[in-house]
Amino acid sequence: MRKYLLPLAVFVLVAIFLWRGLFLNPQEVPSPLIGKSIPEFSLPKLQKENSVVTSETFLGKVWVLNVFASWCTPCLDEHPMLMELASQNRVMIVGLNYKDGFQSAADWLGKHGNPYSAVAVDIDGLVGMDFGVYGVPETFLIDKSGVIRYKKIGPLSSTEIQDELLPLVESLQ
Amino acid sequence: MTKKFFLSTAWLFFLSLSSISNAQPSSDLSADFQEKVKSISAELRCLVCQNQTIADSNASLAIDLRNQVSRMLRQGKSEQEIKRYMVERYGDFVLYDPPVKWQTWALWFGPFLLLVLAIAFLVSSQLKRRAEPDSDFNPANREDLRALLRGDKDQL
Numbered sequence: 001m002r003k004y005l006l007p008l009a010v011f012v013l014v015a016i017f018l019w020r021g022l023f024l025n026p027q028e029v030p031s032p033l034i035g036k037s038i039p040e041f042s043l044p045k046l047q048k049e050n051s052v053v054t055s056e057t058f059l060g061k062v063w064v065l066n067v068f069a070s071w072c073t074p075c076l077d078e079h080p081m082l083m084e085l086a087s088q089n090r091v092m093i094v095g096l097n098y099k100d101g102f103q104s105a106a107d108w109l110g111k112h113g114n115p116y117s118a119v120a121v122d123i124d125g126l127v128g129m130d131f132g133v134y135g136v137p138e139t140f141l142i143d144k145s146g147v148i149r150y151k152k153i154g155p156l157s158s159t160e161i162q163d164e165l166l167p168l169v170e171s172l173q
Numbered sequence: 174m175t176k177k178f179f180l181s182t183a184w185l186f187f188l189s190l191s192s193i194s195n196a197q198p199s200s201d202l203s204a205d206f207q208e209k210v211k212s213i214s215a216e217l218r219c220l221v222c223q224n225q226t227i228a229d230s231n232a233s234l235a236i237d238l239r240n241q242v243s244r245m246l247r248q249g250k251s252e253q254e255i256k257r258y259m260v261e262r263y264g265d266f267v268l269y270d271p272p273v274k275w276q277t278w279a280l281w282f283g284p285f286l287l288l289v290l291a292i293a294f295l296v297s298s299q300l301k302r303r304a305e306p307d308s309d310f311n312p313a314n315r316e317d318l319r320a321l322l323r324g325d326k327d328q329l
Binding site: 031032125129130 | 221234238241260261262263264
């Protein structure tokens, strides 16, 4: 009986690791940016051609930065949640239009609705690169002093907004 | 042979593409420079297609990051500075050669630990087998066995 104990223990250990592996998402790379200040940027503002959105524009506020593009299909899945979040007026949402264009971004928002208080247009994606963006949509929660507190890669679900994002927003206010 | 040919053609094709998209002054397109961009890119993981390097991948993010590598090289940045730039944004995960720190100890030393454990297990089980007398052996049969070894089958 005792001689089966070791193989059994090894089997159970391997099974636990493999079982956990089934539910891990390799696309979710932990961001080194959480707990750090947002990168400096200054980008043209959509539909207000002469003004800019900068990394300092929203200092003193808790705000959400949502990276989107008109070519991004998962953004469309996430879009109703953002509209819902915007209608609740609990946190300001700023859009970062990533590797897209003024016209296509404006058309997309015109067609599906605009949840953003402001949209910064990052045509060549260099600001996105500074934010470590690699899978649109991505969402960042930024505190009053401009520090990134939360990051989600891929579309937000309504559960994630309710259980993760909003409680964090409350605690940072 | 054909695969090699295909790969090198694909590589040439990609090189020509990247030189068009970069639209750099021709002095920057020296073979040495391209070689440097390629060698750094080959050590960075493409975040979108995670089993490829950014040198191998044609995902748009990989192209952007390759362009960033060549831009930073042109600015005179060193390989270390470029890698630090990538790690600051995407984490250690972008490096194909992960640094040795406590979070990666299991990755670096785990296989050696397993090897040591396996050897220990092997040695101990061998020793145990040697120490245990063969319980099936009955001394009364000793003569019969001797006879068998001598070849006197008839005696049995």
